[in-house]
């Protein structure tokens with residue numbers, strides 16, 4: 001087995017990693033460090049949790065140990081897709097350079113330019129940045145990239161998801177042709193392949209096992225949940241979530257709760273708080289200082305439940321998470337693996353519970369295909385009460401079946417039954433082209449379950465009611481038919497468009 005001492009790293013780096021408690025290099029480190037130290041380009045296909053941050057930082061700081069940065073001319077560049085990841089790389093950099101005199105600047109959005117300018121003006125060895133903020137500094141004339149000797153692109157596949165590839169290409173073009181490139185991606189999508197073919201020169205390719213397997217230390221559970229009324233799906237899911245958390249008992253010391261959409265992150269966090277749980281949201285639209293405080297709070301235990309979107313939580317290294325709850329089934333199967341990988345880390349045990357609704361079926365199938373096992377179903381700890389039929393006893397023809405309630409949108413009155421501030425129903429979002437359209441979309445031409453078309457007997461009128469009664473008020477006045485207040489929501493809201501998740 002390779003040892004760190006075999007890798008030709010600077011002795012001060014070796015000292016720092018020994019102090020960090022690292023005993024031996026991980027496979028990506030053993031594979032990437034030697035070619036990187038030889039000055040070669042590296043293409044690392046590896047996920048978070050494999051030790052990839054050290055695999056580029058350790059050789060980079062060894063190479064930079066000699067020489068000094070000039071004002072506004074950083075000697076190396078690390079590009080990360082999110083602020084949190086950039087901050088995490090910066091923290092790792094501090095750990096590994098604890099015995100060296102290298103300087104760094106962290107350029108991320110949500111932090112004032114002034115402080116960052118001061119650091120850049122002094123000259124930094126390592127610039128760790130999100131692409132947007134880096135280009136902002138460049139455009140303001142504050143940054144010169146012609147002295148960059150090593151450029152790292154971290155989580156390139158996430159950059160692609162977030163629409164940062166044009167920025168990355170531009171940044172490549174601003175750095176010298178002779179620079180060394182260390183490029184990391186969890187997957188090799190065609191667009192990523194194109195970038196690496198264009199900008200990397202004969203790279204050493206190191207691939208560590210794709211994270212399609214889930215750790216044995218994680219107990220996975222799935223609650224298949226059928227809401228009694230489609231318009232109440234969100235509300236009932238939140239209730240289900242609380243019941244699941246309660247049913248996990250004291251073993252649930254802290255948890256990350258994943259939602260697919262930022263709007264739901266906010267709503268779920270607010271709802272949990274309202275019910276007395278210590279929860280905070282984290283997603284890309286929140287102010288940076290709030291995000292930092294939230295993460296610190298979650299790490300130090302003052303926040304127990306972190307409600308998160310995928311991108312905000314991507315790559316976060318938070319040890320000791322007892323539970324991961326999937327409030328939504330992720331629409332990308334690999335996100336399931338990432339999400340649940342937040343628990344059961346480093347040999348510890350962890351529990352994950354996911355809530356699925358009928359419209360999640362195809363996503364669930366994709367997940368189970370990826371992990372090559374079914375997610376064990378458990379009995380729901382709570383079931384919503386079916387809605388009471390309205391009107392006289394004759395209305396029992398509808399039998400208050402959950403399905404009947406869903407098929408009769410006329411009966412649903414979300415505005416009246418859902419608490420206002422807590423429960424804004426997210427607007428259906430445009431579906432990304434790659435996503436198959438969810439079923440249950442509104443049919444053209446009268447699919448609204450209009451009163452005159454429902455076919456259900458009208459209570460108190462018998463079956464022979466005068467035809468004008470079947471018309472809406474507007475129709476009676478000769479206008480357009482009224483919208484029913486309770487049209488069914490389309491089966492599933494579109495998954496969050498990754499590109500709007502976070503910005504530099």
Ligand code: AMP
Nearest residue numbers: 022024025026048049050051052053317
């Ligand atoms: P990363 O994949 O870079 O996010 O690293 C995941 C975690 O593994 C971080 O907490 C690192 O501090 C830790 N780590 C990285 N390399 C090693 C190593 N060789 N031995 C032990 N822990 C490591």
